[in-house]
Amino acid sequence: MLKVLKFGGTSVGTLERIQNVANIIKKIKDEGHDVIAVVSAMSGETNKLIEYANTFSNDPKSDEMDMLLSSGERVTSALLSIALNEQGYKACSMSGRQAGIVTDNAHTKARIELINTDGMKDAISEGNVIIVAGFQGVAQDTNRVSTLGRGGSDLTAVAIAGAIEADVCEIYTDVDGIYTTDPRIEPKAKKLDKISYDEMLELASLGAKVLQNRSVEMAKKLNVNLVSRSSFTPEVEGTLITKEENIMEKPVVSGIALDKNQIRVGMYGVTDKPGIAASIFTSLADNNINVDMIVQTVGVDGSTDLDFTIPTTDFEACKKVMEKFKNDAKNIDYNDAICKVSIVGVGMKSHTGVASKAFSTLANENINIRIISTSEIKISMIIEEKYAELAVRSLHEAYELDK
């Protein structure tokens, strides 16, 4: 098999950990597989370089930031290659450029345009383990080094796996897979063997931080089998994220997610003016504020209330926008003592009664649901924040996720 492995900053955070990664690669190589490993900078390095840059400028040019920040991954790739060579394994570090990664010209947040895999294929046919400096490529027009932004090394790994048609892309972090819910809240949470891309996307956008949406989306698009596993317990099989068709037994519910970083915005007694809601949400979007759940209710007296949620990080920006609409409602208030509990599962599509079980479970615990939104594979509910953990545990039990 041809395996693409990705090791994040924590996995290569010290020289001992780089040696540990070398041992993981050796074992996989000894099992007869070909290996391309994508590495991040040693943890802390990138932040150190950003601090350096900020002593000179609050707004450094993006192509210079790329020149600066791309160096950390190069260092890790060379060190890991040296560690493998020393153990008698042929290895070869490659920068993004050498690995054939061409991006657009949006420095610091470039998108991969194409990967010329010839160099990597040659190196593999010569028996090399390839160690690619993650997070970087070369901008197609300027021929300068570019970086892919946050999560860029994951993206590098997935894109390479897709371009070179690897059998699997294993993302090593410090957690050993995807769980039915956060084990810190529900100790009975179980690691999933398999999960579909769409479920993973829902869980990730709901706060499961193991994999970022950009990488999962790319894996889905390129049909890459993604595995989430840990470099600290490499003997534990991780979670495979794959096509829905590859999952034989589709559970009705795969996981429960909790997001406490939500603020509920309430507009009461909204002026009866055509298009007012549209103009509010356009304004919010123009200011890059992510509106999540929206409910509009018309009271018996004909007055309209508008409720929606935003991420806590957008709070200040949102207040500024809402200031413009203060004359369009009797009252606007903000509530951050709320949270979003979500139930995710592909099996929902073909099963009825999933939502009603959620509602009755929470009702049994006397938890009021303020807003509900559903998609084909997800039910999200806004509740009071103080009930967050209780809600997660009761739902986890109700759907028998600990079994």
Add this chain to the structure above:
Amino acid sequence: MLKVLKFGGTSVGTLERIQNVANIIKKIKDEGHDVIAVVSAMSGETNKLIEYANTFSNDPKSDEMDMLLSSGERVTSALLSIALNEQGYKACSMSGRQAGIVTDNAHTKARIELINTDGMKDAISEGNVIIVAGFQGVAQDTNRVSTLGRGGSDLTAVAIAGAIEADVCEIYTDVDGIYTTDPRIEPKAKKLDKISYDEMLELASLGAKVLQNRSVEMAKKLNVNLVSRSSFTPEVEGTLITKEENIMEKPVVSGIALDKNQIRVGMYGVTDKPGIAASIFTSLADNNINVDMIVQTVGVDGSTDLDFTIPTTDFEACKKVMEKFKNDAKNIDYNDAICKVSIVGVGMKSHTGVASKAFSTLANENINIRIISTSEIKISMIIEEKYAELAVRSLHEAYELDK
């Protein structure tokens, strides 16, 4: 004028010092010059990376060391560019590859084969200050990053100045030029305004550490006007190293050099066997031992003595080689309590009496000369180490170098 500037590790050793270098460049740019600056890694960075590599291997692959070590210069180039941008100056960092530097394939000690200056010329015509990451290029066959070895950033600067036909190449260090002798020994030592390439080469090989021979040789070959000056006192004009023809008033003696890192090897009563000396020196050369001064004397009794000097660093290797010849002499001894005092000056060619003044000056101080060797522009003498400083001071005075 087009100026190539080079700033070494000490000059860019901290963020404050990088800001200081930005200020130097701004001033030169404000005077109306075009600037290409070549930078080293921040001092300590390269050694840190070497230590990292050595935790994994005592003998890391040279191309991986190049991938590893080239990162430090890239960091400095980006930071300096960011500092200049912030002050409103257009600047653009370039890796060795981006600057068009192509080397042979001898990783960690590559030689520059050619420089394609198109990219730099374009960037300058767009009004940029170019900041080149020194010490590196791209290996012509493998297309991988290569480094030039010790003094590589100086070489980068000189080679660029030659290729792009710059008006001057200024090497900034922590000393403000070339002195008539080491000011720590003779406080009356004077900074030279100008010195010829050949004199500089002699002084450098005699221990003046400001500029390395490889760079001076390349400057001579490419006809580059080299200036040695300090980034800590940029208001002080440095020393121009140039063609002899460019120096109108040629001093008879330009400087006095002292080298204490010498060991004298004595072979007494050497067997009267044809070719024995040749075979000794061939053996030493084969083991990369730099033999400097050689004297062979035939005693009244017909026995032959052979004296020569080697650098202290080659002592162990030399003893090993000499072991093979122990039956070819009555006695072999080693003396490290000696030093080499040298007088350098292009004017010697056309002046007589320079050597005899040296001999009489030392004789007046009761200093015995053990070995003498002369070239067109240099007289070197081996004396007892305890007289080193006295000899330097008396010669400095005898040739009126303090005037």
